[in-house]
Every structure is written in C-alpha cells, then in structure tokens.
Amino acid sequence: MQADIPRVVIAGTHSGCGKTTIASGLMAALVARGITVQPFKTGPDFIDPSHHTLICGRPSRNLDVCMMGETGIRRTFAAASTGADIAVIEGAMGLFDGMKGSDTASAAHVARILKAPVILVVDAHAVSRSIHAVVRGFRDFDPRVKIAGIIYNRIGSDRHRQMIAEEEFVPALGWVPRQPESEVKSRHLGLLMASESPAMQTYGRVISETCDLDRILGVARAAPPLNVPAPVAQKTHAARHRPVIGVARDAAFCFYYQDNLDRLARAGAELRPFSPMADTEPEVDALYIGGGYPELHAEPLERSRCRQFIREREEAGMPIYGECGGLMYLSGSLEADRTYEMAGVLPARAVMTKKLQALGYVKGAFGNRPGLWTGTVAIRGHEFHYSRIECDPEVRFAIRLGQGAGIGNGNDGLMEYSTIGAYTHAYFTDAFCRRFVAAAAAFKKTAGKH
Structure with a gap:
C-alpha cells in the first residue's frame, strides 16, 4: 500500500550543530500555525523525543534500523503519522554517521528508506565563504540523499549572513542567529528532559522569525508517495480480562520506546503508570521499570514504601522487568554520593562511575531457564550507562x-x-510482549485465588 505523508528529515553536519534545537523549534512553529506534526528521532535516543512529544502533543517515535529493520521503520512511520499533516524527523549525529563508522542506521539511511528530503543544519559560527565547501561536500557525498535546503545556525550578524548568501547554491531556508539564552543544558546522558527545561518550546518563535516555513512545508509536501507494509492487526481484549502492567513513569524513570508500550497494549495489557518515588502501592499484575536517572533521585526512592511493595510482589511471583535505571533500582543498593538502599530484589549493588561503561547496540537472546517467563526469544537494543553492577556470587542471568x-x-x-x-x-519483539503479558495474566489469575 502507498502513503502520501509530507515529511522532512532535519539533519546536521555533526553533533552539536544545533539540529535538536532547530528541529524542536520547527515543530513548535508549525504547531503554532495549527499544523498537526508527528515527530520522530533516528537512533535509540530517549531525551530528544521527550521534547518533541511535549511540543507536538503526539508521542515521538524512534526510527532505528539496527533495532527495527527497514520494514519496521516504514511500518512505525506510517502508523504513527496517521492523522498528521506533516512528519518531522530529527536525525542523530551527523547526516552520514551510522553504526561503527558505516552508513547503516544513519539519518541518511533513514531518509532513503522513507524517501524523505533532507534539510541540513549547518553551524555557521566563525566561518563565512568556507561553509560552502562543507555544503557542497554534503550535497554530493551520496546522490541517493536529496538535500533540499540549508538552515544556517548561529549567524553572528546581518553582514555575516550576507557574506554567506553571496555564493549560495543550495536554497537557504533559514538564518538562525546565536541564541545562548535558549540552549538546553546537558548532563551525563545528554540534554535535560522536556519536563526539566521549557527552552525547546520557546524556540518556535525564533524559527518562525528566521526560517521560511512555507518553503519548508513545500519541501515536505514534495516527498513522493511511500510504499508501506500493511498495518499490524489489532486484537481486542475484554477489559476485565486484561492484565495490568504498571509502568514506572516519573523523574527517575522516563526512558521508554513508545513502540514497546504500544506492543504491550496490543498483546493485551492495560498499562498503568505509577511512581516508585511515591508512597503508593499500585494495583498491578506485573511491573515494567524503564531507564532514567535513579542516581539523581536516590533519596526519595530510598524513602518510598514502594520498595517494600515491590519486594513483597517479587516474592509472590509477580513478573517484573527492569532495564538500566530499572536494573539499578531493583538491586540491593545504589552507590552515588553515598550508598542508598534500593528495592533489594536482585542480588547485586549498583555503583555510579565517572567514566562511560558501555555505549552501543546489543544483540542476544533470552535462554530457556527454569522459571524464566520470557522463553527463548531474541533481544535487540541499546546500552548507555555510567554505572556498573556488582553481583553476589552464584547469580543467574536470563x-x-x-x-x-x-x-x-x-x-x-x-x-x-x-x-x-x-x-x-x-x-x-511481539513474542516478548506476548510472553510478558501472559506472565502477568497468570499472576493475576493466581493472585485472584487468594
């Protein structure tokens, strides 16, 4: 089937050129015009999509070839874009930067898969005529990628703009001046989350004043029809039979792929957010505790009675799945500025480190071990953390x-x-979600007998 979805990739020459700010500002400017924008981010990032989601009022989706495959990219793109007037896709790193120095999973790769034109963000700070050599190199590097326009960022003055414009040969769609007061601060895992900084939202005014929105919309509307797979069939489940999976959602746990949540719901789960920092005991049949910043919120996590609730449910056999920050929280303790008591479910302790411990894609499989509710299913994902786990002797791994x-x-x-x-x-994967939901349903049935 074909889908006619206006779309554009906002890519950069390199990390730090300002593409996240400009992409988010463009989304805000379009939304201010009354345009429904579906946001996306290439790669495995969680933080930039939080800004997109807040701005657009629609969940931002990751488009990652390594984890999803090309068919998965098209399927997620088409399904998420339903009802939107335009899709804005923010690229990761530089336009042609892919896995292990290759093209794979680069923003250019995603642009080719989606037949999407590219608007290139170029940092113009401390350069004038020489910038055209950079633009020409990007334009000609891969003829399969259409660079339809340039947004020049960090323009110093009108004279600076004029010097660059004199030899323009790729259409300039924006001239954005330096805006140091609007920059979003960073920490060890990247930018601050959207809930912590409103700067991205306010950047829409800057983009409206310095970029040609009509021409940008014209670029997006010129994208050709896209062949997309048929949508995944949706199953219906009676509400009373749906097991409830509690999803930790607060300042400490905020890293989730929207596709994961959708797949769990499609597999038959009701998803119910809860906060491990709050003194609450959610009525749930399973728990999913994602990544985030437990090290920044260790004190309220330690104080919360939710730790005891989780230990009790674990001993009763409730299925619990934690990843990265969730793994740290489920451990016995977390060592940051001091040692904090955590949920104490897993026989290990988490230790924060000053150096990066792991960064990159992950491939593997769950083993078929006694009591392992996942079964033998493959796993793909990404890891990025500044901590290590020190395990007790004789531990088991899934x-x-x-x-x-x-x-x-x-x-x-x-x-x-x-x-x-x-x-x-x-x-x-769908197989993992079916098993997770089945384990939650089995616990729900067992718990209902007591």
Whole structure:
C-alpha cells in the first residue's frame, strides 16, 4: 500500500550543530500555525523525543534500523503519522554517521528508506565563504540523499549572513542567529528532559522569525508517495480480562520506546503508570521499570514504601522487568554520593562511575531457564550507562549476548524469582510482549485465588 505523508528529515553536519534545537523549534512553529506534526528521532535516543512529544502533543517515535529493520521503520512511520499533516524527523549525529563508522542506521539511511528530503543544519559560527565547501561536500557525498535546503545556525550578524548568501547554491531556508539564552543544558546522558527545561518550546518563535516555513512545508509536501507494509492487526481484549502492567513513569524513570508500550497494549495489557518515588502501592499484575536517572533521585526512592511493595510482589511471583535505571533500582543498593538502599530484589549493588561503561547496540537472546517467563526469544537494543553492577556470587542471568557489554562477561538480565533486570534498553519483539503479558495474566489469575 502507498502513503502520501509530507515529511522532512532535519539533519546536521555533526553533533552539536544545533539540529535538536532547530528541529524542536520547527515543530513548535508549525504547531503554532495549527499544523498537526508527528515527530520522530533516528537512533535509540530517549531525551530528544521527550521534547518533541511535549511540543507536538503526539508521542515521538524512534526510527532505528539496527533495532527495527527497514520494514519496521516504514511500518512505525506510517502508523504513527496517521492523522498528521506533516512528519518531522530529527536525525542523530551527523547526516552520514551510522553504526561503527558505516552508513547503516544513519539519518541518511533513514531518509532513503522513507524517501524523505533532507534539510541540513549547518553551524555557521566563525566561518563565512568556507561553509560552502562543507555544503557542497554534503550535497554530493551520496546522490541517493536529496538535500533540499540549508538552515544556517548561529549567524553572528546581518553582514555575516550576507557574506554567506553571496555564493549560495543550495536554497537557504533559514538564518538562525546565536541564541545562548535558549540552549538546553546537558548532563551525563545528554540534554535535560522536556519536563526539566521549557527552552525547546520557546524556540518556535525564533524559527518562525528566521526560517521560511512555507518553503519548508513545500519541501515536505514534495516527498513522493511511500510504499508501506500493511498495518499490524489489532486484537481486542475484554477489559476485565486484561492484565495490568504498571509502568514506572516519573523523574527517575522516563526512558521508554513508545513502540514497546504500544506492543504491550496490543498483546493485551492495560498499562498503568505509577511512581516508585511515591508512597503508593499500585494495583498491578506485573511491573515494567524503564531507564532514567535513579542516581539523581536516590533519596526519595530510598524513602518510598514502594520498595517494600515491590519486594513483597517479587516474592509472590509477580513478573517484573527492569532495564538500566530499572536494573539499578531493583538491586540491593545504589552507590552515588553515598550508598542508598534500593528495592533489594536482585542480588547485586549498583555503583555510579565517572567514566562511560558501555555505549552501543546489543544483540542476544533470552535462554530457556527454569522459571524464566520470557522463553527463548531474541533481544535487540541499546546500552548507555555510567554505572556498573556488582553481583553476589552464584547469580543467574536470563540473557546471553552476542554483541554488547551487558552486566558483564557476555551476560545480561540478572534474574531472581520472576524478576529480570538488564542494562539493555530493549526494542521489544511481539513474542516478548506476548510472553510478558501472559506472565502477568497468570499472576493475576493466581493472585485472584487468594
């Protein structure tokens, strides 16, 4: 089937050129015009999509070839764009930067898959005529990628703009001046989350004043029809039979792929957000605790009675799945500025480090071990953390990795009872979701007998 979705990739020459600010500002400017924008981000990032989602009022989706495959890219893109007037896709890193120095999973790769024109963000700070050599190189590097226009960022003055414009040969669609007061601050895992900084939202005014929105819309509307796979069939489940999976959603746990949540719902789960920092005992049949910043919120996590609730449910056999920050929280303790008591579900302690411990894609599989509710299913994902896990002797692991660091020695997915905690931020398969939901349903049935 074909889909006629106006779309554009906002890519950069390199990380730090300002593409996230400009892409988010463009989304805000279009929304201010009354245009419905569906946002996307290439790669495995969680933080930039949080800004997109807040701005557009629609969940931003990741488009990652390594985790999703090309068919998955098209399917997610088409399904998420339903009802939108335009799709704006923010690229990761430089336009042609892919996995291990290759083209694979680069923004250019995604642009080719989606037949999407590219608007290139170029940092013009401290350069004038020489910038055209950069633009020409990007334009000619891969003829399969259509660079339809340039947004020049960090323009110093009108004279600076004039010097660049004198030899323009790729259409300039924007001249954005330096805006140091609007920059979003960063921490060890990237920019601040959208809930922590409103700067991206306010940048829409800057883009409206300095970029040609009508021409940008024209670029997006010129994208050719896209062949997309048929949508995945949706199953219906009676509400009273749907097991409830509690999803940790607060300042400490905020890293989730929207596709994962959708797949769990499609597999038959009701998803119910809860906060491990709050003194609450959610009525749930399973728990999914994603990544985030437990190290920044260790004190309220330690104080919360939710720790005791989770220990009790673990001992009762509730299925619990935690990843990265969730793994750290499920451990016995977390060592940051001091040692904090955590949920104490997994026989290990988490230790924050000053150096990056792992960064990259992960491939592996869940093993078929007694009591392991996942069964033997493949796992793909990404890892990025500044911590390590020190395990007790004689621990068991659920995942064996063929690629990636995991917890150590090719192992990930520390397990205890029906709880699994992994460093991998997994892109869930349908098979994994069916097993997770089935385990939640089995616990719901068992718990209902008592």
